[in-house]
Structures are given as structure tokens and as C-alpha cells.
Amino acid sequence: MSQFTKGIVVRSTVAASSLIALVAVVGAGWKWL
């Protein structure tokens, strides 16, 4: 995997994780972690 591809994977994962954390916070999805 090239550095460029790794960068895309990391940055997209970070962005998606933050948005999903937002869902957990406002949707109380953390409750069953």
C-alpha cells in the first residue's frame, strides 16, 4: 500500500470515526459499548 493510499485510509477513517462518535453522543449509541 502506497503512502498516498495509507494517507487516504487514515484520513477517511479519522473523519468517519469523528462523525460516528458524534452519532454516539447525540444518539446515545455509547450506551451499549
Next chain:
Amino acid sequence: MLILVAAVLGVLSALVLGGSGRRLAELPVRALWLPPVALVLQVVIIEIVPDGLPALLSGIHIATYVMAGAFIWLNRKIPGLLFVALGAVSNGVTIALNDGTLPARAGALKAAGLPVHPEGFVNSGVRAHAVLPWLGDVFAWPVPLPLANVVSVGDVLIVGGLTYGAHVVCRSRLGRLLSRSSGSADSKPAQPGRRARRNSMSEA
């Protein structure tokens, strides 16, 4: 867990349906740290110190929604976040009006196999004189379905908004269809490259 799984599946579905992960990587998300910090705070007050000072726990719970609101405002141009915001406002206002607890329908809790009267602080539970009870956890994803749980109208908006946004941002087949049919500002996830650079500079 139900909502989290639904959210993850919503994002992944955009990639499965031909969406571009690169577009997601270039999405200009500001203050990325806010949601994880708010999430940690919620886990602490619910899972670690649920028997602490009720007023303090309720205050922290409401504060996490303020943090979420700030994140949404900073990222309001991201497609779908309007729906997430509506869902968050629905949940957040209802929680604030009910002393830090989202009112739940007893029948929904029973259907989901959850305790109707648990001990300690709960973020969702039956209240004797709930305000706006119809905005609480009134729906059930019942047992014996996996991840049985209760769900609010706000939750549906939140997961739907994230899924919609993922499809539009990643330009999946569904996202392109939604963009064409809506013709709204959400259909124009504009200039990710320029904003991404600005974002990375601010984080440096």
C-alpha cells in the same frame, strides 16, 4: 450499540455502492476532537460514576450535547449534518427539559428487553411527568432481534443524516441520485481540497 452499528453500516454502504473513500478523506472536518471527547465524558458519567452527584452528572450530560452542537455548527456545510443537527436538537432539548434524561416509553423498553426502572443515573428512562415524551425513546428494536434497543425520532434523523451525508460526500450511486433529485446545497460538497488544506494547517 444499535445506533453505532447502524451509523457504521450507513457509512460503509456508501463505499459499497461505489462511493470514493478519497472524497471522505478530503472532507474538511473541523474540530475532529470534539465528538470523541464528548463521547468519553458520556461513558464516564453513565458507565463509571453513575451514582455521582445527580446535578453534576446531568450538567455534564447536557454539556456533551453543547459540544456536539458546536461541532455540528463548525461543520454545518457537510452534507447531511442538517439532519444530524435536527436529531441532536430533538434529543438534546428533550433531555434538557427532562433533567438530563431522555424519557422512554415503558412498552418500548420492555419490548427491547431493557429494565424499566434501573438504579442510578440513566440517560434514557421512564419518567412520571415527562416533557415532550413523544420525542423520547418511543420506538423499540425488539428482542429477539440482535442489538435490541429503544430508539427516538432524533436517533432516526441522526443515523439517516449521517448515511445520507456519506453517500453524497463519497458520490456513491445513491449519493449521485440523491444529489440530482434534491438539488440542494447538500448536493454540492464543494471544494474539499481547498478546505482540507486549510483544515490541516489549522491542526498543525
